[in-house]
Structure formats: C-alpha cells, structure tokens
Amino acid sequence: MENTCTDEFPLTMNSSEKEETVCVFGTGDLGRSLGFKMHQCGYSVVFGSRSPQMSSLLPSGAEVLSYSEAAQKSDIIIVAIHREHYYFLTELTKVLKGKILVDVSNNLKINQYPESNAEYLAQLLPGTHVVKAFNTISAWALQSGALDASRQVFVCGNDSKAKQRVMNIVRTLGLTPLDQGSLTAAKEIENYPLQLFPMWRFPLYLSAALCIFVFFYCVIRDVIYPYVYGKKNETFRLAISIPNRVFPSVALILLALVYLPGVLAAILQLYRGTKYRRFPAWLDHWMLCRKQLGLVALGFAFLHVLYTLVIPIRYFVRWRLKNMTLTQAMTNKDSPFSTSTAWRSDSYVALGILGFFLFVLLGITSLPSVSNTVNWREFRFVQSKLGYLTLILCTAHALVYGGQRFLSPSSYKWYLPPAHVLALIIPCTLLVIKFILIIPCIDKALTRIRQGWERSSKSASALNRKTDI
Numbered sequence: 001m002e003n004t005c006t007d008e009f010p011l012t013m014n015s016s017e018k019e020e021t022v023c024v025f026g027t028g029d030l031g032r033s034l035g036f037k038m039h040q041c042g043y044s045v046v047f048g049s050r051s052p053q054m055s056s057l058l059p060s061g062a063e064v065l066s067y068s069e070a071a072q073k074s075d076i077i078i079v080a081i082h083r084e085h086y087y088f089l090t091e092l093t094k095v096l097k098g099k100i101l102v103d104v105s106n107n108l109k110i111n112q113y114p115e116s117n118a119e120y121l122a123q124l125l126p127g128t129h130v131v132k133a134f135n136t137i138s139a140w141a142l143q144s145g146a147l148d149a150s151r152q153v154f155v156c157g158n159d160s161k162a163k164q165r166v167m168n169i170v171r172t173l174g175l176t177p178l179d180q181g182s183l184t185a186a187k188e189i190e191n192y193p194l195q196l197f198p199m200w201r202f203p204l205y206l207s208a209a210l211c212i213f214v215f216f217y218c219v220i221r222d223v224i225y226p227y228v229y230g231k232k233n234e235t236f237r238l239a240i241s242i243p244n245r246v247f248p249s250v251a252l253i254l255l256a257l258v259y260l261p262g263v264l265a266a267i268l269q270l271y272r273g274t275k276y277r278r279f280p281a282w283l284d285h286w287m288l289c290r291k292q293l294g295l296v297a298l299g300f301a302f303l304h305v306l307y308t309l310v311i312p313i314r315y316f317v318r319w320r321l322k323n324m325t326l327t328q329a330m331t332n333k334d335s336p337f338s339t340s341t342a343w344r345s346d347s348y349v350a351l352g353i354l355g356f357f358l359f360v361l362l363g364i365t366s367l368p369s370v371s372n373t374v375n376w377r378e379f380r381f382v383q384s385k386l387g388y389l390t391l392i393l394c395t396a397h398a399l400v401y402g403g404q405r406f407l408s409p410s411s412y413k414w415y416l417p418p419a420h421v422l423a424l425i426i427p428c429t430l431l432v433i434k435f436i437l438i439i440p441c442i443d444k445a446l447t448r449i450r451q452g453w454e455r456s457s458k459s460a461s462a463l464n465r466k467t468d469i
C-alpha cells in the first residue's frame with residue numbers, strides 16, 4: 001500500500017493487492033473526513049459508532065458497526081473520539097488487545113492534563129500499541145483539500161512497526177509523516193495546534209513596539225514642535241507623512257535585525273574560540289525567527305512604496321507646488337536648476353527601487369515552494385549575499401535621502417534627529433562590523449572555528465563542550 005492518493009476520486013486497487021481495512025472509531029467530523037480520504041485512497045473503511053446506522057454523511061461503501069464489532073474487522077483503529085470519552089474503551093480491552101490505536105486527539109488548552117492524551121490511552125489499554133498522528137490536520141482541510149501549508153503529520157509511538165504502518169497510511173493519503181520518536185513526544189505534538197504563530201510572535205511584537213516608538217517620535221518632531229513654535233496645525237501629517245517615515249524606518253531596522261544575530265554569533269564564536277558551545281537561548285530564538293522578521297520588514301517596505309507612490313496626488317503637495325510656482329511668477333524669479341540635487345534625488349529613488357526589488361526577491365526565495373527547488377548552497381547564497389546587498393542598497397537609500405540634511409542644525413528639532421537618522425544606527429553599525437568580520441585575517445580565523453578548530457583544548461573547555469552539547 002505505497003501508492004499515493006492525489007486524486008479526488010477513489011483509486012481502484014491493483015487486483016493483486018488486497019484492500020487493507022482500517023477501522024475508525026467515532027463518526028464525528030474528523031472520523032468522517034479521515035474515513036472519506038482513506039476510502040478515496042483505496043482503503044476499506046469500517047466505522048465504529050454508538051449508533052451504528054449508515055448516514056449520508058459517511059462515505060458510501062463504508063461499513064458502520066458497533067465499536068466492538070468494528071474493532072474486530074481491523075488491526076489498525078483510528079480513535080477519532082475526544083479524550084473525555086476514552087474511558088468507555090476499557091470495556092473493549094479484550095478485543096483491542098494487540099491492536100494499533102491511532103490517537104488523533106487535541107486539547108483545548110496547552111498542558112491541560114498531566115500526561116498526553118496518547119499516553120493516557122496507552123495507560124487505559126496496556127495491551128495495545130498507541131501511535132499519535134493526524135492531530136495537526138483539520139477535518140475541514142482534509143475534506144476540502146486545502147492542505148497546502150499543513151501536509152505534515154507528526155507521528156510518534158513506542159512500537160516501531162506500528163508507527164511504520166501508520167506512516168504508510170499517512171503517505172498514501174498524500175501527506176508527509178514526520179517521525180517524532182517515542183510516545184513521550186505526544187505531549188509536544190498535542191501542544192502544536194494550540195500555539196499561535198510561535199515564530200511570528202517576537203517579530204510582530206517587536207515591529208509593533210518600533211512602530212509605536214517611531215510614530216510618537218515623529219509626532220513630537222513634525223506636529224507638536226511646529227505647534228509650539230509657530231502655532232501651526234500640522235495634524236494632517238498623521239495620515240500619510242508620518243506613516244511614510246515610520247514604515248521605511250521600521251523596515252530598515254527590521255532588515256538589519258535579520259542579519260544582526262548572525263554577526264553576533266560570529267563575534268561570540270571568535271571570542272570563545274570554538275563553535276561547540278551553545279549560543280544563549282535568546283540568540284537561538286532570534287536566529288530561528290529571522291525569516292519571519294524579514295517578511296514583516298518586507299511588508300513595511302511594501303507599505304512605504306505604496307505611500308510614496310501617492311505623494312504626487314496629495315492635496316498638500318499639489319498646493320505647495322502651485323504656491324511655489326505662483327510666488328516665483330509674481331516675484332519674477334526662478335530657482336536655478338541644481339544638478340547635484342537632481343543627482344541626489346534620482347540616486348536615492350534608484351537605490352530605493354533596486355533595494356526593494358532585491359527585498360522582494362529575498363522574500364520570494366524564502367517561501368517553502370521556492371526554497372525547496374534550490375539546493376542548500378544556492379539558498380545560503382541568495383539569503384546571505386543577496387540579503388546583505390539588499391541591506392546595503394536600502395541603507396544607502398536612506399543615507400542619500402538624508403544627504404546634507406544630516407549636518408544642518410534645522411533638522412534637529414529639540415535636538416532630536418530626523419527618524420531616518422535613528423533608523424540608520426543599527427544598519428550602519430551592523431555593516432561596519434560585517435566589513436570588519438570579512439577582513440581576511442579575521443575571516444580566516446572564523447572559517448577555521450566553523451570547520452571545527454578550537455583555540456584551547458584545555459580540559460575545562462572539553463568539559464564545557466560535553467555539558468553544552
């Protein structure tokens with residue numbers, strides 16, 4: 001039974017191959033969906049139910065029997081019942097002896113019970129082989145076929161033969177089994193569906209905090225300051241001008257934060273003189289959510305592009321342009337063409353466009369459907385080399401945009417530098433450190449460490465290594 005079912009319609013089995021029978025306990029949402037899918041993929045399905053009558057909701061051709069009758073039909077039983085009702089299975093201890101029970105259950109809260117549901121099931125029915133699987137798949141997605149991002153099925157169990165048979169079913173259904181080891185892994189697997197975007201939490205909180213900070217910083221400079229000094233009402237800037245400072249600043253800072261942990265890790269390795277010691281937990285976690293940080297940064301960069309494109313149609317901009325032209329006409333003076341200003345303006349726009357283009361390319365290559373088609377070296381090349389090039393272009397975009405205004409005292413309201421100057425601190429520092437790290441002698445030392453060389457082979461470091469690994 002190694003064929004993979006991708007069709008919407010039942011596959012007819014090879015006549016030489018006998019249909020394998022799988023029993024499903026429970027005719028609820030997941031039981032029915034799994035039953036349907038297995039029936040489509042050529043399995044013969046027998047349902048166990050408290051009220052065994054055939055309903056139109058069940059796949060035609062499937063049998064519905066009482067729990068004890070159904071259990072006798074197959075040695076693999078998918079228990080699609082909530083944990084709270086497991087107790088009734090103890091009545092079936094005899095008939096379930098030696099069978100493979102697939103626990104698909106989830107809980108409502110993380111660590112709701114002291115032991116995992118699968119371990120609880122194994123304790124209730126000691127003579128059975130319990131395998132945990134399918135709990136991260138939703139009944140709805142299974143039936144509608146909307147399983148693009150969640151084809152992975154985590155599987156764990158103490159009996160390797162039982163686990164293999166369940167993994168074969170998973171494969172036949174067109175899903176990807178991931179062996180997570182023994183049944184003790186069930187607790188973690190049961191917690192997966194309850195964790196909301198674990199890798200996105202840090203990037204989202206961080207970007208929200210940065211947005212709020214830069215927003216209020218700009219409000220002080222661009223709204224409160226003109227009001228205090230000139231009684232000018234500049235509150236309209238809250239809608240477009242200020243967001244269009246917040247978004248690029250946050251995008252640039254976040255992009256730099258994608259590459260900062262790599263540089264910190266390199267410094268740590270150089271300092272310790274070994275790669276065999278673990279990074280602190282915060283650095284590990286930061287490294288793991290770099291992709292998410294990058295994608296959030298790309299989102300902000302995209303908003304910056306949209307907000308910039310609408311500038312010419314803004315009333316304030318059109319008014320200012322008309323006013324300037326009129327003033328020039330009335331005073332009969334025109335401002336001379338400045339080649340340097342033209343150069344500066346064109347260069348920062350060009351740098352921005354190229355930076356954004358590479359940024360989008362980076363985002364696309366990080367998607368699993370694309371990254372799966374390139375090998376590891378290619379992926380690293382794109383994410384690292386292209387990533388740094390993007391960061392250099394975007395940093396240059398902000399630097400050229402600032403131009404000579406960095407030095408003009410009028411840009412420093414209440415001694416506060418413009419937002420993009422603040423946004424440049426982390427990227428510029430990062431790029432300087434990166435350039436130092438690629439100086440040949442330092443780069444050579446780092447490469448040696450990464451190939452396994454250690455500076456001191458004292459017993460202390462060997463001891464450390466053992467405990468750290």
Ligand SMILES: NC(=O)C1=CN([C@@H]2O[C@H](COP(=O)(O)OP(=O)(O)OC[C@H]3O[C@@H](n4cnc5c(N)ncnc54)[C@H](OP(=O)(O)O)[C@@H]3O)[C@@H](O)[C@H]2O)C=CC1
Nearest residue numbers: 026027028029030049050080081082085105106135138139
């Ligand atoms: N729905 C989903 O998308 C997912 C569900 N799961 C897990 O699958 C299991 C089943 O979920 P789901 O199908 O949604 O639940 P349902 O409530 O739809 O179905 C549960 C089934 O359990 C059977 N059952 C047996 N004993 C009892 C009892 N005493 N009281 C009530 N029902 C009983 C019933 O079948 P009958 O009437 O035939 O006896 C019932 O239809 C759960 O453990 C859940 O955590 C996991 C991943 C996704």
Ligand SMILES: [Cu+2]
Nearest residue numbers: 248304352397
């Ligand atoms: Cu810009």
